[in-house]
Amino acid sequence: MNYLPASFLVASMLLLGCAEPDVSLSADNGATATVADAAHNSRNALDWDGRYEGVLPCADCEGIKTKLTLQQDGRYQLESQYLGKSNQVFREQGTFEWDSSGQIIQLQRPQPGGDQFFVGENRLWQLDMAGQRITGELAEQYQLHKAPPAELASAPLAGTRWQLTELMGQPLSANNPAYIVFSSTEPRVYGNAGCNRFFGSYELNTGQMRLRLSGIGMTQMACMQDTIEPEFSEVLQSFDNFNLTDDTLTLNRARMAPLARFTAAGPAEK
Template sequence: MQKLNTIIFLLLIVIVAGCKSTQQTREKETLTTTDNSKTSLDWDGVYVGTLPCADCPGIATEMELNKDQTFSLRETYMERDVAPRVSEGTFSWNKQGSTITLNSNGKEIASYLVGENTLIRLGMKGKRITGALADHYNLEKKQIKITGTRWKLTELRGQKVNHSSAFIVFSTENNRVYGNSGCNNFSGSFELKKGNQIGLSQLASTRMACPDMDSEQAFLSAMGMVDNYSISGGTLLMNKARMAPLARFEADFSEK
């Protein structure tokens, strides 16, 4: 009888250990698959706000987060700076996918909690800042529209464009579109329709002789074919029907 009880006791230990192991495995799987800011939010884009400053009225801040985990930060100390202080680098996520840490020139310069269309500046050791000014440490995501933004060409018909001066601007004033095709300036008109439909017309360009006229003509030809667009973060895709994007642009905030 004692031997039987011992066997039953050992079996119970094995069963309990197995259940615990299964539970731990499930918890681990849940931890790695649960949605978080990194996986479920459209976090890339431009964030703006005025952060508190110890010896000035505030720090006008503009930060762009890119999907390749690079960033560009522009900070202007109000009533002190003539030009913004620019920092660039990469950022990393914490294990929970909720917080990013900015790294520039090999140094960690700041951490932010990532929320829905919001970045919250964190204090020492990644802790939330408390007190009367706590709500002033937020940066809000800038909702970028196709109009009023300078869009820099980065890709044309699937081919990357490097060091190009080509850009396009859609102005609400008289529905005018203008820009540069790489060397020559161009202008025309556009019409926005429902469902992100768009049409460009009456495009005219200056006729200065340029080293790469083929690329310029390809760009203007593509713009004449566009009938719809999409914007994600700071990226504008110009398309024809459901074909592959004719051109890819990035929002350029370096020139206002």
């Protein structure tokens, strides 16, 4: 996993001196972080799960192009690209926690910095290291906006050949035959489990990042050597959600580490 460079932390700390301790937030207009009614807060009153995007200020680059996906089960996926500095996209995933007010989330990251966000209506505000609203000339730029469901639905899960590159945390050779394809014209899934071909149906809920396979069948060819087929077949039956980035697909179960990781290998054969 690539960890984010120190400039992400620096960008979050730059305006600490501009933050006023009595500044607070609200879900509607960024006015207060104090919750008068504990039963009505961002966590339980807003449709907050989904993908948020934006370009955050950067200390030593043109901006940090950011995509942050929050899931209902408390997991997140973060993508960051340092514009004008590198074309590399840094990716990480993990869990997040809500504060006692139900208004602020904190990413449980291996390196601190830029990990607290106030959750508003279709927006996230990045907070400073003290959990306060960042003020100053760049204050309004510390926002991420929620991607509309239609955009998520058009993500290229279907119609792509996803090559299996990691199984149960173990990297696989680039020439292994296992892959999976989700049809773009009907809810049909097929692929290679390592020796035999499999096929079946799938149900997809992009809003909740849920994916389920059903009616899985498999050819019965005799495999002449040990394959990953038993382990991969078990994953196909046991995963219950997924993560999707530009060219990486992971199949997951609950909050566990990814059971399988795939890389886009081009369009599926017609």
